[in-house]
Amino acid sequence: MSSSEKYDPRAFPPVAVTVDVVVFTIREKTLRVLLINRGVEPFRGEWALPGGFLKPDENLDEAAARELAEETGVTEESVYLEQLGSYGSPDRDPRMRVVTVAYWAICGDLPDPVGGGDAADAMLIPVSMIEQDEISLAFDHREIVRDALQRAMRSLESPLVAAKFCPPQFTISELRNVYEAAWNRSIDQGNFQRKIRANRMFMNVSAQIGASGPRGGRPASLWSIRDAGPDGEDADGSRDSEENEAVTRKGKARKR
Amino acid sequence: MSSSEKYDPRAFPPVAVTVDVVVFTIREKTLRVLLINRGVEPFRGEWALPGGFLKPDENLDEAAARELAEETGVTEESVYLEQLGSYGSPDRDPRMRVVTVAYWAICGDLPDPVGGGDAADAMLIPVSMIEQDEISLAFDHREIVRDALQRAMRSLESPLVAAKFCPPQFTISELRNVYEAAWNRSIDQGNFQRKIRANRMFMNVSAQIGASGPRGGRPASLWSIRDAGPDGEDADGSRDSEENEAVTRKGKARKR
């Protein structure tokens, strides 16, 4: 059989493939998910994840990036985007058999007035509302969001992922605020300081100094992610790729 | 739009959905992957992952379990099966647009004479041969196997997952052999012993005693995975769900 020989698509069970994206961001010290109010049937008027059909000439990652850009205006830069998994129960979409490939994303700088495409509206809902089932979602999107949340929480153990919630240059406190929002508990400031400073993937942008707080306080230095060199080698020639770089969740929760 | 209203499948890009499974097992102290020699075009005669088309009335997990059973005869019991991710480059299959949902599995008791369906033959290839590119695989299956391997290695940090390579009842050495095969290095026997004994998810089947080695040696006690109770409570009433249960890869590798 030559590669130009094609199958009749109707010989296979008709399946549509969509891509949905769980976009996380932080607003008002709270971890939130972007939801779109559906403007079309089915589930018209209900809240759903941004997403759409896979186009003929794009791969899955490209489709996810496109949907993310269409719905948020955010470009692929400064965004963490990763595949989560696929969902394909036979009856998950009343129209026809639809398998969706779910992605999850971190957007640090999400523009506030989101919305577009066929979406009548958009909102950033706290993840706690979804965890506690205080809102109903279209399709099986609640399950997808819960899985995404679980994955995101694990990925946050890497401070490099957590930094995606921050602007390109950030203070260590800003990074700490990401963890305090995601875990909803306080973190020892001093220990966190050391943890980040010890991590070779973070670089002190020593020239710049961040603004001090609204009611005073010592100004913090700015940091950024060290862009991986050609082979990940450090400046001093040492290469310890497998360090203890995770931020753990142990210890007692203190008042916030 | 009522839920009985259907879309015309041809209104969407024609996509076929398949399911592929990366089956890991251990043979001769070596971690191996099950490959099938393709009996049909495309890639006829080349090695590929077991898999097939998603059927109309099954969900993704069911399709993966079915393919696994068809190709290995192994039932869902005593098998660890988990979704890995989806692969959908537009040109990954020369016939038509195919999105595959990949799964990965651990089979402890894989029957030796595998094969069936449209497969002319089957083999268990050491993962090292795939890592070192010593064999060519059909489609993008090499990429899938590498991703599965990476995922499996991380999952092995949980000894409960590693135990899936063992029979329902096993000695601590048998479990240790799983790590030594997967990591290709030796592990301190005494420390490993303590690690497993300290893990409340493992239960000593005290009545039974495993056979001693071929050339003598103290017989080992048999262990099994504690089936999760209604709320995961321990016998003594304590409940420490978040323990240090991971098996880490640190320390120097000793001779095997």
Next chain:
DNA sequence: CCAAAAGTGTTTACCCTACACCCATGT
């Protein structure tokens, strides 16, 4: 001077590695 946030020092507890040592069995 005081409040507030950044950053450093220090103590302590815990875990894990390495390795020594004893136990139980087959030959």
Next chain:
DNA sequence: ACATGGGTGTAGGGTAAACACTTTTGG
């Protein structure tokens, strides 16, 4: 008796949690 593998004891190093303390700013 000895080899072999099962199982325990234990000392040392490293890391991280907790918290005290110093530094630098705004009001």
